[in-house]
Amino acid sequence: MASILTLGGFLSMFTSTVVTVALGTIAAGFRAPLGTVQWIATGYLLALAAMVPVSGWACRRFGTTRLWLVCVGLFAVLSALCATATSIEALIAFRVLQGAAGGLLVPAGQILFATTVGPKRLGRMMAVLSIPIYLAPVLGTLAGSVLTERFGVPWLFLVNVPLSLLCLLLGRKRLPRERPVDTRRLDWRGLVLTVTGLPLLVYGFAEAVPIAAAAGAILLAVFAVTALRSPAPLLELRLFRDRTFASAAAVIFGMGIALFGAMIVLPLYYLDVRHESLVATGFLTAPLALGTVLALPLAGRLTDRIGGARVIFAGLLVTIAGTVPLALLTGTDNYWWLSAVQVVRGCGIGLTTVPALSAGLVSVPKERISHAMPLFAMLQRVGGSFGTSILTVLAAPGTVAAIAHAHWWIAGITTIVLIPAWLLVRAESSTVD
Missing domain, CATH: 1.20.1250.20 (MFS general substrate transporter like domains)
Incomplete structure (x- = not known):
């Protein structure tokens, strides 16, 4: 189980940096401004952040293993769509959707790990699962340079497909099956506040946009107030x-x-x-x-x-x-x-x-x-x-x-x-x- 979930987490983090070194090449290929092409990376990262708050509810509602497998499958499909995109607008859209799928892989894998191994082995198991979080961005930057130079831009995305399919095959055979444990309705108010507030805050700080950061902070503050009053909040503060x-x-x-x-x-x-x-x-x-x-x-x-x-x-x-x-x-x-x-x-x-x-x-x-x-x-x-x-x-x-x-x-x-x-x-x- 550890190797399967680790590979899934690696895919999500590896893909976050593999295209960064090729933005100039992609801009030239699509004849698009670099400021527009930058959203291939930024859109992916913001989608990753947006999915974090909903990951816990999704695991409880649909089952952690089922959610993880669905996200791996979507990740493979969207990687192939990114590789075959014919316009910069389509590529950005597919990257945002890919980020949404990837944004659920790491927290879902961590939740499945933590609930399965128990407290006595939690440190060792979380250490194993954390390796891709720190290693993948470095390998992504290096691999992006090699793939772009020797194979072309589409392979920045196609490299994910066989790895995703391997995860899907092994996951269906090896991961424990869990039933949904919470059938309560989604906290839609909390979802809207966090899915908009967190990306705005992250974007505002990272890109030095004070208005976006302030708006994100206000939305998250409103979420905190409502979550503390709700009997079934999106996140238990x-x-x-x-x-x-x-x-x-x-x-x-x-x-x-x-x-x-x-x-x-x-x-x-x-x-x-x-x-x-x-x-x-x-x-x-x-x-x-x-x-x-x-x-x-x-x-x-x-x-x-x-x-x-x-x-x-x-x-x-x-x-x-x-x-x-x-x-x-x-x-x-x-x-x-x-x-x-x-x-x-x-x-x-x-x-x-x-x-x-x-x-x-x-x-x-x-x-x-x-x-x-x-x-x-x-x-x-x-x-x-x-x-x-x-x-x-x-x-x-x-x-x-x-x-x-x-x-x-x-x-x-x-x-x-x-x-x-x-x-x-x-x-x-x-x-x-």
Whole structure:
């Protein structure tokens, strides 16, 4: 089961970056403005975000395995349609629909994992499922360059088809069958508020559009008020009353700011300061993902053995240790040294994110995991968009000083996350006592 769900999650995240390096080629092929073609990537990411809030209800209403299989099948069909699109408008539309299907794959897989394996193996299993989330974007960037150059743009999408079909075949044979557990009607008001509010907030922060960010924040605030009053909300916000869950959520939000915001800063150093190519920059920033993936199995084992809180605290300290050298960047730093620093920072991230997710889920009853997982995913995405907005402004000059200054901010944000991490340690200790 683990390998099947991991491959499904890999597809969703891999496809989010595989086309990014080919936007210029696609624009030339369709003779369309780059600003229009950009929506091939942006539309996919916004659709991913829009589907997160509804994923929990869909799993409860239709069964998690059934939903996952349907989404994999749709992902294959829409990938083929993207490859055969004859206009830029059609391609954008198919990419948005593909993002909607892909946006349900990761949370549905995580929910199925968490409800099946139980709390004793939750850390190790979530670590396995998280590997594609960190590895796929790096591989997507590298594969996009190779596929575009050697095989052509259609193969950016066709590569998904055989992998999706393999997932579908194995999933039908191996994944457990679940019956729907909640036949209540969909909270349409909550759906409208979150499906519009979350993408607007993410887009507003990521693209520096204050009106969109403000509108998204207002819509989500209205959702929060109505959800707390509803007997059957789309997402159960009352989970935040639990101190362990709330502390873990704060860690996930804070690391979303530090992690996803940081992913745009160091590439600027290689591109603008060291004048490396896009492909070379992809290789030079890959050690961060490598360190994260290497640390995930250890993080999972330690979380199951001693609890997630202490692992998170240690991971944050390692992350800070791997960030401070990047805040001391010069224009002549040795690439091997920078790669080693990135591996250390990646290990810290791996020791933080999965234990935070596992620590938060341990306190959640099994029947409410389908509420908890989308909440964590939403917080991570909003944090990532917020961090992207702040750090893009700080690093925008593209100078060594600006990029180093942005890394000081990342180190500072990570240090602040130590506060909810310490609260999580205390909450976990009191539960054990």
